[in-house]
Amino acid sequence: MPKAAIIGGGVIGGGWAARFLLNGWEVAVYDPDPNAERTLAAVLNNARAALPALSDVPMPPEGTLRFAATLAEAVSGADYIQESTPERLDLKHRVLAEVQASAPDTPIGSSTSGYKPSQLQENARNPGAIFVAHPFNPVYLLPLVEIVPSAANDAAGIADICALMRDIGMFPLHVRKEIDAHIADRFLEAVWREALWLVKDGVATTEEIDEAIRMGFGLRWAQMGLFETFRIAGGEAGMRHFLAQFGPCLTWPWTRLMDVPEFNDDLVNLIAGQSDDQSGHLSIRELERIRDANLIGFLRVLKERNWGAGRVLLEHDARQRQTTPAPTPDTAAPMVMAQMQVLPGWIDYNGHMTESRYLFASSETTDAFLRFIGAGLDYVQGGHSYYTAETHILHHGEAKLGHRLTGSVQVLGADEKRLHLFIRIARDGETVASVEQMLLHVDTAAGRTCPAAPAVLERLMPIAKAHQTLPRPTGAGRHVGQRKD
Missing domain, CATH: 1.10.1040.10 (N-(1-d-carboxylethyl)-l-norvaline Dehydrogenase; domain 2)
Incomplete structure (x- = not known):
């Protein structure tokens, strides 16, 4: 687990801490302000409710957070350091000098809104480790971070920082020429x-x-x-x-x-x-929650259209999916095809996952299986697809906000034109819902059923044959209202 040290735990520093923490990093915070822990707790509460709502894949397990008694303790062993102290150059120089006394070679990004990196680097022990990483509030939601180096910074090192920022879901804007207030704040100031x-x-x-x-x-x-x-x-x-x-x-x-x-x-x-x-x-906390809810709405619309900041979210989801273990052709058992997390938009007024989201989870699982057998988007664009003809859902338990779910597929039957699936949506190994589906293979241009492509059947039929040896799932073939066993 990588470690980030956050120097200054106010609104911006707290936002950085939340961004790293919710992306699976260990986070150490140093801030001598006696109210720092309370301030950061409020920021984290907002972030935990907001950031997962932008992701369509499970967030990594949350990292560990601790408050360090000293600055040296905070930066010890850190892979990355973010300085978010007040906008006073003399203060920043003192803090950066103290940081480099303990961690001279660790990358240090400054949240400064106005100072140039060359100003921050003055008289530094290792100027090349210091650069500007200027975010926008709330840091845990807005993707933009201005990465501003000076001539003292190594180009390869800055490229690594940009990659790090993308890994935590941010959009690093590499400002190639240092200037007071960088790019975005110059517009805001005008x-x-x-x-x-x-x-x-x-x-x-x-x-x-x-x-x-x-x-x-x-x-x-x-x-x-x-x-x-x-x-x-x-x-x-x-x-x-x-x-x-x-x-x-x-x-x-x-x-x-x-x-x-x-x-x-x-x-x-x-x-x-x-x-x-x-x-x-309205209190500041109420305004923050209103702001976050509105931003989530804007960003998710942009995400649906792969546009602007929404493209950053889609790319981050894709990177997260790459860290999820790929399904294996272990045909002797139901195949785990999807990993999900219950998001704020998935729950109803009772705090439970809504029925539509169980069907969404089932669709995600089925789509992953279809991709696995070669009937994914490219196949659909070629004029063929599997259409769902019938669905039956049975609720076994409850899923609530934050619960992590897996979706698995058991093939009950298959031939050239039909695919009969049993999908389990499980939490901690216990099934919370099962979905039985019949899919028909269709020529989309002609609008009628037809045999699946040989390459698809070559991958599908061995799985179907192996799954015939599995016990028939409880609930398969049920009718609505039938008593549970």
């Missing part, structure tokens, strides 16, 4: 400056500005970014037409740009007061 002027000048309230973002361009930016959005705005002529149409606006006094309002008590009171009126009826 929008923030303009928003302050709009409030100060009485043009809009904090709530009205937020509505303008979340009801309009924020929805476009969430899935297309800036340039792709503007390309569409140019119509069929694309970006060139957009630039020709709106380029002259760059010289118009539409924004304040770098003209910053005076930062004084009046401005603070104005902004804080309007923000309290807007959101003060």
Whole structure:
């Protein structure tokens, strides 16, 4: 089990801890703040409810978390170190020096929003081990992390860091040229400056500005970014037409740009007061949970379409599947074909897994078996498929949030056109549901049954023959309402 050391356990450090922990890493946290454990516990509670909802494969077993009494203890034996201390360069220099006194060669990513890596590396014992790894809140949900090296960093080492970030489900954006505030925060700062002027000048309230973002361009930016959005705005002529149409606006006094309002008590009171009126009826924890639920919804829609941040989630699922033991052609026993975990969206108001998700689990198991015998997506694209003609589900127990499930297949019968399966959905070796299915092999273009391809039958029929030696499952051939044995 790899180990991550988290220096600073606030909102960002806690998010990093959750991201590593829920991806199976051992995590050691050092933070002298007496409230650090309480803060981190709240972040972890949110993360445990949210991050698994983005995955369609079981999350790794959660790693172990401990709070270290000293910084040296935290970084001892660490494979990776993330520094998330307050944005003060003198403080970061002291912390990084103390880290390198104990772990001089361990990679150290800094969560800094503004400092360049060359600034962090000043007078360091090993400058090449220090770089910027700037995430976005909540770190456990949002995939973006800006990886910013300097000339002191080794290119191969930075490539390894990017691979590490992908392994924990993040999207490492390699910023090839260091600059103050990197890439994303420079945009945020420009929008923030303009928003302050709009409030100060009485043009809009904090709530009205937020509505303008979340009801309009924020929805476009969430899935297309800036340039792709503007390309569409140019119509069929694309970006060139957009630039020709709106380029002259760059010289118009539409924004304040770098003209910053005076930062004084009046401005603070104005902004804080309007923000309290807007959101003060909700606690920070409530706002975080609302934010996380909305982000899960956005991200899962993007995942269904393999678009934007959703593509990162799909790729992470694929990497997780690679770590799951592949099914073997052990034809003398029911074949374990799928590993799953009960996610927040799978449960009903009673806290139990819903009937539709038992059928989903069965479908995942059947699909894995079809892929195993050579009737996967490529086969379907070639014009042939197995269609489910009949299904019977029997509930034996209960599955609840977080339970890990396996799906196994026993072939009850098969010929050229038919496939009779018995699927068990089990938790800790105990069956919680069984699903009996009859599938028909179909020519999808003609819309009628036909014999399966010889290559498919060559893999299927030996399994079917071997499974005939197995005891017939209890419940096979049942009718609805039949008494249980």
